[in-house]
Structure formats: C-alpha cells, structure tokens
Amino acid sequence: xxxxxxxxxxxxxxxxxxxxxxxxxxxxEPISYILSLGGKRLRPALLLMACDxxxxxxxxxxxxxxxxxxxxxxxxxxxxxxxxxxxxxxKITVHEKWNANxxxxxxxxxxxEANKFMMKVDDAILRRVMDVFNETATGVCExxxxxxxxxxxxxxxxxxxxxxxxxxxxxxxGGTLKIGAIIGGATSTDAQLLYSFGVNLGxxxxxxxxxxxxxxxxxxxGKQVGGDILSNKKTYLLIKALELxxxxxxxxxxxxxxxxxxxxxxxxxxxxxxYDRLDIRNYAEDAMQTYADAAFNALDQIxxxxxxxxYLRQFAxxxxxxxx
Amino acid sequence: xxxxxxxxxxxxxxxxxxxxxxxxxxxxEPISYILSLGGKRLRPALLLMACDxxxxxxxxxxxxxxxxxxxxxxxxxxxxxxxxxxxxxxKITVHEKWNANxxxxxxxxxxxEANKFMMKVDDAILRRVMDVFNETATGVCExxxxxxxxxxxxxxxxxxxxxxxxxxxxxxxGGTLKIGAIIGGATSTDAQLLYSFGVNLGxxxxxxxxxxxxxxxxxxxGKQVGGDILSNKKTYLLIKALELxxxxxxxxxxxxxxxxxxxxxxxxxxxxxxYDRLDIRNYAEDAMQTYADAAFNALDQIxxxxxxxxYLRQFAxxxxxxxx
Numbered sequence: 086x087x088x089x090x091x092x093x094x095x096x097x098x099x100x101x102x103x104x105x106x107x108x109x110x111x112x113x114e115p116i117s118y119i120l121s122l123g124g125k126r127l128r129p130a131l132l133l134m135a136c137d138x139x140x141x142x143x144x145x146x147x148x149x150x151x152x153x154x155x156x157x158x159x160x161x162x163x164x165x166x167x168x169x170x171x172x173x174x175x176k177i178t179v180h181e182k183w184n185a186n187x188x189x190x191x192x193x194x195x196x197x198e199a200n201k202f203m204m205k206v207d208d209a210i211l212r213r214v215m216d217v218f219n220e221t222a223t224g225v226c227e228x229x230x231x232x233x234x235x236x237x238x239x240x241x242x243x244x245x246x247x248x249x250x251x252x253x254x255x256x257x258x259g260g261t262l263k264i265g266a267i268i269g270g271a272t273s274t275d276a277q278l279l280y281s282f283g284v285n286l287g288x289x290x291x292x293x294x295x296x297x298x299x300x301x302x303x304x305x306x307g308k309q310v311g312g313d314i315l316s317n318k319k320t321y322l323l324i325k326a327l328e329l330x331x332x333x334x335x336x337x338x339x340x341x342x343x344x345x346x347x348x349x350x351x352x353x354x355x356x357x358x359x360y361d362r363l364d365i366r367n368y369a370e371d372a373m374q375t376y377a378d379a380a381f382n383a384l385d386q387i388x389x390x391x392x393x394x395x396y397l398r399q400f401a402x403x404x405x406x407x408x409x
Numbered sequence: 410x411x412x413x414x415x416x417x418x419x420x421x422x423x424x425x426x427x428x429x430x431x432x433x434x435x436x437x438e439p440i441s442y443i444l445s446l447g448g449k450r451l452r453p454a455l456l457l458m459a460c461d462x463x464x465x466x467x468x469x470x471x472x473x474x475x476x477x478x479x480x481x482x483x484x485x486x487x488x489x490x491x492x493x494x495x496x497x498x499x500k501i502t503v504h505e506k507w508n509a510n511x512x513x514x515x516x517x518x519x520x521x522e523a524n525k526f527m528m529k530v531d532d533a534i535l536r537r538v539m540d541v542f543n544e545t546a547t548g549v550c551e552x553x554x555x556x557x558x559x560x561x562x563x564x565x566x567x568x569x570x571x572x573x574x575x576x577x578x579x580x581x582x583g584g585t586l587k588i589g590a591i592i593g594g595a596t597s598t599d600a601q602l603l604y605s606f607g608v609n610l611g612x613x614x615x616x617x618x619x620x621x622x623x624x625x626x627x628x629x630x631g632k633q634v635g636g637d638i639l640s641n642k643k644t645y646l647l648i649k650a651l652e653l654x655x656x657x658x659x660x661x662x663x664x665x666x667x668x669x670x671x672x673x674x675x676x677x678x679x680x681x682x683x684y685d686r687l688d689i690r691n692y693a694e695d696a697m698q699t700y701a702d703a704a705f706n707a708l709d710q711i712x713x714x715x716x717x718x719x720y721l722r723q724f725a726x727x728x729x730x731x732x733x
Binding site: 222 | 511518521553
C-alpha cells in the first residue's frame, strides 16, 4: 500500500507537467492557467489510492486521475462565470482575466480533454469507466443547476439540500474512487461499495463544511467564520433553522435574510444565536454522523485485508475531524 | 441503398422522440427546446447514410446520429451566448429565453448526453468511434476560438481562414461521416477517405456560403444579400479583397469597415463593387472548386460499387450548386 502523500506527489507532478497546444492561445492558455492555481488535488490522488487499494498498477491510473482533475477544473471554470466570482484560490478567475466567452469555450475544451484522458484506460474496462465518468458528469451538472435554483427559493427542504450536495460534490468523489477501483481490478460489487463509501463521505464532508463555517476554529478552518451566514447561503444549518424557527426566531431570520445593509459581526452573532437556541448544530452533526456511518458501513463490506480497510477508515476519520 | 430522405425522416423522428429527465427543469428543458427548433438535421442523416453506404445496419447508427445532433446543438447553445445572438432558427435563443447561466450549464449537460449516446456503439468499435468524436469536438472548439479571435484582427490570412472553417464546420461533417462509416463496417482506409471527402466538402460548402452571401439569388438563398458585408464578417471574400486591394479600393474597404452609421444598400453596393473590380468572386470559386475536387478525389479512392459512389457524388453536387 502506497501512502497518500506519495500518490499525491505523483499526481501533482503529472498535473504540473501537463501541456496543451500553443494555438489557439486563448483556448489553451486558460486551461494551463486554472490547473496551475493548485488546489488540493485530493481527488486525483484518491483515484490512485483506490486503484492501489485493489492491487492495481497506479501508473495506469495517472491519466484517468488527470481526467478527474481536468474535469473538476472545467466545472470550476464554468461555475466561476455563473457565480461571477472574481477570485479562485486567491487568483483572478479565467472569465475576469480573459472574458466570459473565453471561459465558456476553454471550459468546453477542458471537458473534451478530460474525456480523452479518461479514454486512456484499457479496452477491457473502457465502457465501465466511461459510463461511471459520464454519470458523474451528469450528476455534477444537475447538482449545480439545483444549487443555482436554490438561490431563488426560500422553501428548500432538507432532503432537497442533501440531494443537491450529493450531486454537486459527493458523486464526483464517489465516481473518482469507483473509477480507481475498476482500474485496480476490483469486482463490480467492491467498486460499487467504494462508490457508496465515497458518496456518503462526500455528503458528510460537505455537512461538516456547513458546520465549520459557523462553529469552526477560524485559525484551523482557514476561512472567515460566518461567511455562509453573511451571503445567505442555503446550508444545512440555515435550511434546518428556517424549518424549525417560530415567533421571534423566525422573524429574526427573515430580517437578517432580507436586510441589505448590515454590520457583519452583528449579523453573524444574531443568526448564530438563532441556531444555538434551535440546537441546529446538533441536528447538523447528527446528519453528518448518519452519512459518516453509511460510509463506514459500505467500507466494512468491501472485500479488503484489515490493514487496507484501516487505512481507508483513517483517511475518512482525518477528513471528518480535522478542522474543529 | 436507402434514400437520404428516408434516412432523414428516421433520424428526425428519433430527435423528435428524445426525452430528458423532468428535473432539474432548467437543466433539461433548454435541451428539449433547442432540439425542437428543428434545423436541417442533415448531419445525423449523413451519419446514417455513411453507415448504409458500407452495408451497415442503420438502426445501430441512430443513437450515434443523435449524439452528433445533440453535440451540434450544444455548440450552437454556447455559440449563441458568445455571439449574443437573440434568435436561433427564428426563435428566441436559450440564453435570452432563460439566461446565460442556464445556457452554459444546459450546454455542458448536452455535451455529456452526446457522449452517452455515442457510447452506445458496439464494444468492438467503441474506442475508434470515441476517438473520432473527441478529436472532432476539439476541432470545433478550436475553430470557434479562432473565429472569435478574427473579430479583433484585420490581418487575417487566407490560410488562417481556411484552417478556421475546416475546424469550425468541416471537421464535424467529416467526423460524422467517418463515424457512420466505422459503424457500417468500413475499413480504416475507407473511413478515413470518407472523412477526407466530408472535410473537403465542408470547406467547399462554407466557401459557397461566403459567395452566396454576396452573389446568391436572395429568393433561392433565403437570406438577406450582403449580410456578411453589413456585419464586417471576415469571409473568404473580404480577406482576399483586403489582401489584394490597393489605392482607392483599399481606402474604400477601410472606410466601410470602420464607419458605424451607414445606409445598408449603399455599403453592400460599394463593397461588392470593390469585390467585382478585384475579381474576388473568381478567386473564391477557384478555392471552392479546389476543395470540391479534393472531396471528389477522396471519393474516387473509396472502395465502393459505382452506383454508391454515384449516389455520393450526386449528393455532393446537390450540396454545392443548389442556391445560385
């Protein structure tokens, strides 16, 4: 079993060494640019890990791992246009550095490049891998559309929210692990269990992210506390609070969601106060635990030696408790 | 050999019967909408024709033909955003009817759907088909980027222009025919020759389009004469004229390219006058003939019975002379 740090270094090197044609400049430069911004590159490393887990040759998983990284960055490039985001990983976004047309078209070209990299798998598993990849891509598009539609709605249900984060972020983690497993020679059953592990872990991770935004240690978390509150982002916490709040608490939430001029500290304190009174943190942690349990349950069913299972369990534990 | 009209009816029915998931509404409704706008649907019919040409089962080519139609409409959806086009086939464009974000994301989802349809080919030809499809998609993205970059330039060379139309429009025709041929059981050599036939025919067709804009019979052509001239579009004619013009003609072109307020009839007449003095129509027709000859030359080398070759020759003849 290779260590994740080693796999991470392999895949980071491969991303850094990627080159694209010089012409047309405005099609390919933005691709190199967004890939150079770094990011954690956790997903491609996990694809190698999944392959290694079943005794596969990780060299054969590098191009598919690049496919996942290129695909993920394609979705970021298009998401940034839609969100009118000025910055990505602290650097100017493609649609700001060039323009929206360049970002649309370079994103399209990235998706084709991602497909080409994924096609490098052996013939024997080509269809299985591409089917997972295409289903994953559909899920990510659906999740992004649902997320955008939430901005116009104040009656989002918890189940709708959970479905959205499953599609928007968790299926990519699940799909990444499943593709790695298939390349590594896993049985269909084990590949599907690893998918389930990844999807449930991804949902738990996103719920943790929602909790950390309000209750995280800002130094460990690395983000401004209450960023989601300030932007009225429909997180698990806000949706649950809107569901449970009555009387003064409901009025207070309505007020802070609609007021356009405010003192940031005051808004974060007031909304957090509502959350505290409604015990929202506990609800969110329970939900997170439910998905974590489902992930570990899937993991327990995979046909793996105990040390490999332990390795994955530890990876998941680290992911889920690191930032409080 | 099935008639093109019959194949066209088959594929049009298949397009009309396409359904997509109901949810998320704003992801899938725009896909159904743009596909319902019609268009000639010539490309998917040609994919069936190419399959039939080599004795293949056209039923097996229907889903790949849908892939081509969905892919083509994905590029139109994104191109319309980039061009800020209000109308497509006389109907309101997706980014105007919904908004640009919806058009970006629905376009992305369409590309995934196109890939899924193309994946329906048999395992034995899956990689060959997908490789052609991906190369085609890359070409179309490159062509669109080069076309956009031309808007900012006044020194475009004829060879750059020919390369642009090859990528932006001709490789899709070539790729469509090649995929149909592979499905139909053609040898690699014959599939490649049919690709060459399609690409060269596509370039000839685009050059004809450039000529018809200025010299076509408006009743047969179905478009306003001089539309390209009015929008300063860099066509073969304009690029060649800019290359050849001296003295008064050069000044006149510069004037009409830069003036923002003008009488349309006057501008079309003046620019056409320059074209006439420089014999631009002949240059363009010679170029068109060169590509038509290359197409027929490729056709002559394909291992086909004489009646099938004649059928394709007639198809190409019809495409290239219909609208004067």
